[in-house]
Amino acid sequence: MASTTSDAAVADTKPFDIVATYNELLRSDADLTMPIAAIEALVLLLTQSASSTISETLDLLEKSTAHLKRSIPNPIGLSAGTDLFQRYLITTLQRPGQLGPAGDFKAIRTHLLSNGRLFIRRAKESRDKIAAFGRGFIRDGSTILTNGGSRAVAALLQKAADEEGGPAVRFRVIYVLSSISQDCKQPNEEPEGMETVRALRAKGVPVSTIPESAVAYSLGKADMVIVGAEGVVENGGIVSRMGTYQIGLLAKAIGKPFYVVAESHKFVRLYPLGQYDLPIEQQVLEFKSEEDLEEERKQQSSVTKTDGDTSIKLPLCDSVDFTPPHLISALITDSGVLTPSAVSEELIKIWF
Amino acid sequence: MTEPSNSVPTAQVLTPASSALEQSQPVTENSPQTLPIRDSKPTKPTGDAPASTDGTTDKPLSPAELKKKAKADKAARRIREKLDKEGGTIGSAIPTPGVGAQARSPTTPKKDAAGAGSAQKGPRPLTPRRGSGPLAQTGSVLVEQKKKKDDKKVAVFGHLYGQQRRVTVAGATKEVHHAILALGMQLMDYTICGSSARCVATLIAFKRVIESYTTPMGTSLARHLTTHLSYQITYLSTCRPLSISQGNAIRALKLFIAGIDPSTPETSAKISLCEYIDSFIREKITVADQVIADSAAQKVQDGDVIVTFAGSSIVKQTLLLAHNQGKRFRVSIIDSRPLFEGKSLARDLAKSGLDVQYSLVHAITHAVKDATKVFLGAHGMTSNGGLYSRVGTALVAMSAKERASGVEIPVIVCCETIKFTDRVALDSIVVNEIADANELLPLNTPVSLVVRDPADAYVPPPPENKKGGNRTPVPEPPVTPHKTSSSPLANWRNTPNLQLLNIMYDVTPAEYVDMVITEMGSLPPSAVPIVHRMVTNL
Numbered sequence: 001m002a003s004t005t006s007d008a009a010v011a012d013t014k015p016f017d018i019v020a021t022y023n024e025l026l027r028s029d030a031d032l033t034m035p036i037a038a039i040e041a042l043v044l045l046l047t048q049s050a051s052s053t054i055s056e057t058l059d060l061l062e063k064s065t066a067h068l069k070r071s072i073p074n075p076i077g078l079s080a081g082t083d084l085f086q087r088y089l090i091t092t093l094q095r096p097g098q099l100g101p102a103g104d105f106k107a108i109r110t111h112l113l114s115n116g117r118l119f120i121r122r123a124k125e126s127r128d129k130i131a132a133f134g135r136g137f138i139r140d141g142s143t144i145l146t147n148g149g150s151r152a153v154a155a156l157l158q159k160a161a162d163e164e165g166g167p168a169v170r171f172r173v174i175y176v177l178s179s180i181s182q183d184c185k186q187p188n189e190e191p192e193g194m195e196t197v198r199a200l201r202a203k204g205v206p207v208s209t210i211p212e213s214a215v216a217y218s219l220g221k222a223d224m225v226i227v228g229a230e231g232v233v234e235n236g237g238i239v240s241r242m243g244t245y246q247i248g249l250l251a252k253a254i255g256k257p258f259y260v261v262a263e264s265h266k267f268v269r270l271y272p273l274g275q276y277d278l279p280i281e282q283q284v285l286e287f288k289s290e291e292d293l294e295e296e297r298k299q300q301s302s303v304t305k306t307d308g309d310t311s312i313k314l315p316l317c318d319s320v321d322f323t324p325p326h327l328i329s330a331l332i333t334d335s336g337v338l339t340p341s342a343v344s345e346e347l348i349k350i351w352f
Numbered sequence: 353m354t355e356p357s358n359s360v361p362t363a364q365v366l367t368p369a370s371s372a373l374e375q376s377q378p379v380t381e382n383s384p385q386t387l388p389i390r391d392s393k394p395t396k397p398t399g400d401a402p403a404s405t406d407g408t409t410d411k412p413l414s415p416a417e418l419k420k421k422a423k424a425d426k427a428a429r430r431i432r433e434k435l436d437k438e439g440g441t442i443g444s445a446i447p448t449p450g451v452g453a454q455a456r457s458p459t460t461p462k463k464d465a466a467g468a469g470s471a472q473k474g475p476r477p478l479t480p481r482r483g484s485g486p487l488a489q490t491g492s493v494l495v496e497q498k499k500k501k502d503d504k505k506v507a508v509f510g511h512l513y514g515q516q517r518r519v520t521v522a523g524a525t526k527e528v529h530h531a532i533l534a535l536g537m538q539l540m541d542y543t544i545c546g547s548s549a550r551c552v553a554t555l556i557a558f559k560r561v562i563e564s565y566t567t568p569m570g571t572s573l574a575r576h577l578t579t580h581l582s583y584q585i586t587y588l589s590t591c592r593p594l595s596i597s598q599g600n601a602i603r604a605l606k607l608f609i610a611g612i613d614p615s616t617p618e619t620s621a622k623i624s625l626c627e628y629i630d631s632f633i634r635e636k637i638t639v640a641d642q643v644i645a646d647s648a649a650q651k652v653q654d655g656d657v658i659v660t661f662a663g664s665s666i667v668k669q670t671l672l673l674a675h676n677q678g679k680r681f682r683v684s685i686i687d688s689r690p691l692f693e694g695k696s697l698a699r700d701l702a703k704s705g706l707d708v709q710y711s712l713v714h715a716i717t718h719a720v721k722d723a724t725k726v727f728l729g730a731h732g733m734t735s736n737g738g739l740y741s742r743v744g745t746a747l748v749a750m751s752a753k754e755r756a757s758g759v760e761i762p763v764i765v766c767c768e769t770i771k772f773t774d775r776v777a778l779d780s781i782v783v784n785e786i787a788d789a790n791e792l793l794p795l796n797t798p799v800s801l802v803v804r805d806p807a808d809a810y811v812p813p814p815p816e817n818k819k820g821g822n823r824t825p826v827p828e829p830p831v832t833p834h835k836t837s838s839s840p841l842a843n844w845r846n847t848p849n850l851q852l853l854n855i856m857y858d859v860t861p862a863e864y865v866d867m868v869i870t871e872m873g874s875l876p877p878s879a880v881p882i883v884h885r886m887v888t889n890l
């Protein structure tokens with residue numbers, strides 16, 4: 001488990017750094033999603049801290065959550081995790097009995113921590129559950145268009161590809177490789193999703209990789225679109241890798257079903273009204289004239305790069321867009337296949 | 353029944369009370385010894401509390417039997433009332449319940465005039481009042497033309513004409529508390545208008561009813577008070593059909609009354625009831641409004657042009673809050689006849705320093721052109737996500753969503769969960785409210801606005817399309833400086849083939865609403881039934 005490695009890493013730095021822990025967790029375990037990493041970081045925080053009262057614990061939690069959200073350029077994904085954990089803590093503490101406000105705080109704490117771990121383990125298993133739910137969507141002879149580096153989508157496709165001895169389902173995949181994400185990577189690094197492409201090809205699934213500009217051209221050959229999501233928002237829309245929205249629009253225009261694969265812990269209490277209503281700052285649209293460019297060049301030459309306030313702005317390769325719910329046919333989650341409008345129901349269930 | 357027009361309202365209350373006594377004679381099979389419950393009028397059908405049926409019958413009856421009996425009583429009483437009225441004035445034709453309501457207005461012209469006279473004594477706001485001028489005019493209508501009257505119902509909405517609204521306090525039963533009588537007057541002439549305001553006013557009036565209530569001998573408060581309140585509710589619903597919020601509040605109140613332990617002493621029960629009402633208003637409306645305004649104001653951004661329709665109190669609160677938070681935005685108020693609810697909103701916002709543009713609904717395409725967001729208030733939200741609100745709202749929402757070019761404008765509804773209902777509305781025909789068609793006559797427009805003032809002579813002709821700031825344009829192009837009574841439609845009741853329709857609400861389909869902001873958070877319209885279930889189960 002990843003927590004054991006990071007436990008050791010954190011132990012020597014006495015003042016617990018939640019941001020470093022979070023980043024470390026994400027780096028150490030490639031299978032970890034942002035909300036789970038956030039929850040795990042918070043559980044570690046509680047293990048480290050010596051809080052002895054409920055309000056102290058909640059206060060600590062709130063402060064570190066705020067700190068974490070401030071320090072990460074795109075806190076949408078992780079806020080799903082922190083909100084969920086906080087909510088879980090509060091409901092546990094409000095429950096009557098031994099673990100309620102009247103009970104022994106020590107017991108409450110150990111219970112919380114053990115349950116937090118259990119939650120993390122369950123969340124990791126959710127991808128298999130999703131794959132089981134979503135398998136039925138992939139039929140023999142179908143062609144699936146997908147994008148990005150979603151691990152849930154990869155798990156689903158791979159599960160469909162390798163059922164007991166040889167590919168049970170014969171399907172083809174059109175993989176859209178993002179051109180934006182290549183911009184800020186090392187020149188020799190492969191684009192996001194190539195790993196999945198290789199894994200699928202190794203399993204005998206024919207995969208075609210296309211650039212984003214070829215989506216409209218290729219959609220005619222596809223039977224459905226399956227994408228992953230960074231966060232599922234309250235109205236059932238998704239926040240996802242830049243380019244998902246346009247695939248959704250095209251799929252709607254051409255009349256192909258558009259499915260989203262997401263773990264239910266990615267449901268986030270956020271209600272964007274449009275692309276520009278997300279609580280993050282993106283550097284996608286930058287209007288510049290020749291004059292501005294000149295100035296920029298001058299500044300770059302005079303001041304050598306110092307990573308100061310640039311950290312809070314989202315780099316272009318990590319930019320996201322919002323796909324509104326009316327473009328989404330269904331969400332394949334670990335609690336079943338949901339329509340977009342059912343997301344708010346699930347969220348309300350968690351929150352009230 | 354024909355009092356002089358300057359009689360005091362109390363005299364009008366007394367007459368119906370005594371007539372109610374006479375009426376109650378044939379229905380005395382229920383407990384003859386207790387006076388106030390002798391007229392065993394049943395509860396309104398909206399009340400579904402278990403204790404709503406009469407608890408004082410001699411022999412035990414099953415709830416179904418009780419209900420049936422209550423229904424029969426009610427029907428009988430209605431027919432009697434009709435008979436009294438018909439008989440008292442003209443003494444002709446036994447009306448069937450359906451026709452009777454419609455036939456009432458021409459037969460009681462003097463009474464209507466009396467009611468209008470008394471109504472005018474109160475403080476007169478700008479809001480148009482019902483029943484003052486136009487009904488007096490109908491006095492000239494001859495009784496023989498009753499046949500024609502039926503043509504005046506718009507066929508599609510025929511089912512909504514069922515019960516004509518009350519225009520005076522006359523005919524109220526003696527059980528109706530004076531606070532309720534006053535509230536009824538305010539409701540019927542739109543002095544108290546708007547779903548939340550009506551709900552709060554009703555609850556406050558009920559508090560006064562409860563304070564002055566004493567349980568009669570032989571019954572308990574938990575069982576009798578609901579019946580007593582039912583008289584008040586029935587009276588209020590004859591003044592103006594109850595709003596969804598009123599219905600929900602009444603339901604909650606009845607449930608609370610039914611849950612009171614019968615052994616609780618009356619004074620403490622009354623205190624707990626009043627406390628319940630206070631906390632209900634605080635939780636469901638006052639605090640809810642603050643929470644909604646708080647989260648709705650977050651959606652307002654610098655440079656926004658916000659379109660709103662008519663005058664919603666919660667939208668006003670939101671916009672003022674956003675303004676006080678230092679956000680710089682413009683507001684475009686779309687208003688419509690005949691209530692002109694947007695006028696006071698425009699005035700209040702402009703007074704607070706906001707940039708306001710006011711136009712009527714026919715200028716919607718211009719207003720939507722540079723809009724970035726639409727904020728709407730609600731009368732209710734139906735279970736299929738429909739927004740049930742002042743007529744014209746759907747037009748505004750649809751114009752915003754269907755704008756030919758450019759990005760979609762998000763349509764945001766601010767609505768307390770008290771306004772959610774489990775009913776479903778597919779169109780605005782099945783459930784709606786019909787107001788007096790006379791309100792559509794230009795009589796509502798004050799003469800001073802129609803007569804052109806020399807100072808106003810430089811006003812450009814199409815005032816609606818002005819994009820300019822705080823100016824409140826003339827609501828109608830000043831055409832005829834005639835006397836308003838010479839409106840071409842003034843005599844519409846006698847004009848063949850002419851029908852006037854004054855509908856109050858419409859339904860905006862869920863797909864035209866992007867977001868519903870409630871005190872429970874922001875929801876898509878599809879989440880309305882879930883939240884409603886949750887709120888009512890608590």
